[in-house]
Amino acid sequence: MSKWVNGVVVANTHWTENLFSLRIEADVAPFLPGQYTELAIRREDGSRHSQPYSILSAPTASGSQALEPKAGKTGNPQTLEFFLYTHLEGELSCELSRLKPGDSLEVGAEPAGTLTLSHIKDTATLCLMATGTGVAPFISMIQSDTPWQRFDNVVLVYGVREEADLCYRPLLDSLAEQYPGRFSFVPVISREAVTGALRGRIPALLDSGELEQALGWQLSAENAHIMLCGNPGMVQDSAAVLTDRGFSVHSPEHPGQVSFEAYW
Ligand SMILES: Cc1cc2nc3c(=O)[nH]c(=O)nc-3n(C[C@H](O)[C@H](O)[C@H](O)COP(=O)(O)OP(=O)(O)OC[C@H]3O[C@@H](n4cnc5c(N)ncnc54)[C@H](O)[C@@H]3O)c2cc1C
Ligand SMILES: NC(=O)c1ccc[n+]([C@@H]2O[C@H](COP(=O)([O-])OP(=O)(O)OC[C@H]3O[C@@H](n4cnc5c(N)ncnc54)[C@H](OP(=O)(O)O)[C@@H]3O)[C@@H](O)[C@H]2O)c1
Structure with a gap:
């Protein structure tokens, strides 16, 4: 073929x-x-x-x-x-x-990649953190039934430079309506102050606790699986914050609580 x-x-x-x-x-x-x-x-x-x-x-x-x-x-x-x-x-x-x-x-002809929900243990929260176009694999996931069947809550943290870069808002709003109380969308904007969005970069907001304050609950290796995608610096720095907090890196052979894919 x-x-x-x-x-x-x-x-x-x-x-x-x-x-x-x-x-x-x-x-x-x-x-x-x-x-x-x-x-x-x-x-x-x-x-x-x-x-x-x-x-x-x-x-x-x-x-x-x-x-x-x-x-x-x-x-x-x-x-x-x-x-x-x-x-x-x-x-x-x-x-x-x-x-x-x-x-x-x-x-x-043959799509590939390991940033999927296969081999991940069921847990309370699936937390998807992306910068820029790194949101694409997560939008595919949350438009499918699987995360809603396997996790109590789904969080999407979407980091961009400016508000105009925050795409797919109508689709995200419709998912929030479809899954009331189960879908949390956390926009993160680094270069503009925007009401309703966190200002800064994802790893720093994770480290300072501001991201979880916005969510209203703590993410831990016991209650969450976290996926990271997009800018390699964001992926690396967020993974470092999380591993310091007891999360371990996931692979099909060694299930953990953090999965990631860097785009360049
Ligand atoms: C698994 C995976 C999935 C991806 N999914 C997407 C996606 O959904 N949407 C999307 O827009 N992109 C995605 N990318 C990135 C994409 O594959 C290309 O790298 C990107 O479109 C740039 O390609 P180009 O030929 O236009 O630019 P290039 O000519 O290859 O590079 C242009 C500039 O982009 C930067 N750059 C690109 N690749 C690298 C690299 N490897 N290392 C350092 N800097 C680099 C550099 O600043 C470079 O000067 C993905 C990458 C991977 C690995
Ligand atoms: N998006 C892609 O697929 C892609 C592919 C190839 C190359 N690029 C490169 O990315 C640049 C612009 O892309 P973009 O605006 O889509 O994405 P980006 O530069 O990755 O910015 C998106 C968000 O990620 C943040 N960020 C950047 N570096 C970070 C780090 N080390 N740790 C944590 N957060 C970080 C940015 O914050 P700040 O505003 O503080 O930087 C911004 O909020 C281009 O110069 C291009 O070379 C992107």
């Missing part, structure tokens, strides 16, 4: 100068919420340029609630959504930002 399938752009939504969402129809293998696949374009010389991107949409019925994806494609193209940051000099992200409905690109 080819590593690549053809993808067709259905929509390209620009949120800010640097942030956009791509909807792509492609027949990829079933995936788990939290996984990523590669997006690729061909250069003029025919060479392929690819990078990994987290899938933001929840899996469709064919593979959605499976604990492990089945091998092979579904034979039913599905619409996958991705949330991207375009760096001004970023070769691939700039090309992707210019795609229009009807344009083609290549999509990795």
